[in-house]
Structures are given as C-alpha cells and as structure tokens.
Amino acid sequence: MEKFGKSQSVTRVEDVRFLKGTGRYVDDIAPAHALHGFVFRSPVAHAIITQLDVSAALSCDGVQAVITAGDLSAADVDLH
Structure with a gap:
C-alpha cells in the first residue's frame, strides 16, 4: 500500500492539545x-452614505x- 495514498487517514498530532483545552489559537x-x-x-442595503x-x-x-x-479615496486607495 502506498504511503499517503488515496483514502488513507493521516494521523493528526494537534488534536490532543485542543481536546484538553491547551491548544493555542491565533485569536x-x-x-x-x-x-x-x-x-x-x-x-441599509445599497444605501449611499452622504455624511x-x-x-x-x-x-x-x-x-x-x-x-x-x-480617507481612503483621498489616499488614492481603489475601493472597487
């Protein structure tokens, strides 16, 4: 059987720390x-904010x- 072939599970190493509550998230x-x-x-959908x-x-x-x-328009930032 091929290593990392189709339909083979991959052992995940990060699960334990997240299940125990010790994992770190970017947040x-x-x-x-x-x-x-x-x-x-x-x-309001399609509203135009005038001020x-x-x-x-x-x-x-x-x-x-x-x-x-x-401010972005004044700095020449393309908003579209």
Whole structure:
C-alpha cells in the first residue's frame, strides 16, 4: 500500500492539545500594543452614505484612528 495514498487517514498530532483545552489559537495571541480593527457597514442595503460624523468614535478612550471611505479615496486607495 502506498504511503499517503488515496483514502488513507493521516494521523493528526494537534488534536490532543485542543481536546484538553491547551491548544493555542491565533485569536489567543495578543502582541503588546496591538491594535484591533472594526469595519462598520451600512445597515441599509445599497444605501449611499452622504455624511458620517466620526467625532464620537474618535473621542472614545483607546481609539487610535477612524478611517472612512473618504480617507481612503483621498489616499488614492481603489475601493472597487
């Protein structure tokens, strides 16, 4: 029989640590000073956002930046 042929199971070595709860996921890794992003989308399908007040978001503790589609367009980022 061929090694790693068709229809052969492969012994998985990572299962035990995940079943015991000791496995690490990418979401568990938090480098110092890491920033997190959030994408806000319009709750209305096919809506055109004509203005957006981000001042409340900017005033929140820990917020480093709020980047809008207008900011990306101004930086010549292709949005399509």
